Amino acid sequence: MTSSDPAAEVIAALAASGQSLATAESLTGGMIGAALTAVPGASAVYLGGVVAYATPQKTRLAGVPSEVLDAHGPVSAQAAVAMANGVRIETGADWAIAATGVAGPDPQDGHQPGEVWLGLAEPGGVVRATRHHFAGDRAAVRTATTTAALELLFGALERESPHSATRS
């Protein structure tokens, strides 16, 4: 899937379906929220979220059980799922997207730069994670993560409401 502005498409799809969104970001540090709020009218559907950058903040801010971090580490499917689920509950949003991974330049917790997990929490409580490997330097990995998160979300919105989530 390619798009000139996936953030605008996500905002339009959510506005069409009358649903809200929250974000839980680690390696992107706020880039996903920044992209969403660059779109005029974002305030109608985007509630906000957390930047759980340091590992302990994934528990403090995003509600990730410390047992999850102890058992699987912050760069894992389980952490991504728990971040998305946690921020969805905290904010009361219908949807939540989460991103955790290694931007580089150094490896982290045994994971190489470019390894990223996205978590997606859907209305009704279904949560899933997808694994990605992005090439390039720190900036490239963070930008690719932001785009992938928005496209993952838009794809799910399209599947749920194919008539309202038309591409602009």
Added chain:
Amino acid sequence: MTSSDPAAEVIAALAASGQSLATAESLTGGMIGAALTAVPGASAVYLGGVVAYATPQKTRLAGVPSEVLDAHGPVSAQAAVAMANGVRIETGADWAIAATGVAGPDPQDGHQPGEVWLGLAEPGGVVRATRHHFAGDRAAVRTATTTAALELLFGALERESPHSATRS
């Protein structure tokens, strides 16, 4: 104060003083955190924070007392101070910076686009707010807010530790 990369200067100053930082963002939606985490090594000092975009999230995520919002609204010195104070406590950071205001294009709660309040919470619990009026469109106001927040923080770091917070 002008700077080519105020985020890098903030990260360097915090690293030199061994102190940590958190952010609470409204109109910038994550841009301050994104700027800070663009700097390699940010993880040594930047803990994370919240994007309290929708007004009720300023209470849910940033710990702003609802009485503050009821009495003064989200675009106020009191809200900026409470956001900075709240996220500093939630994260356990030494410093916290907060931004709330109107990016536009439409007025909000009786405030015109470009009106911005920054909140700064310092080690020891001192919190203060500064008022700004930024010209330009939505993108210009958000970018100016991000730069002003980082420069406010760097100025305070310089005053506290003039020998470690040298300009790069």
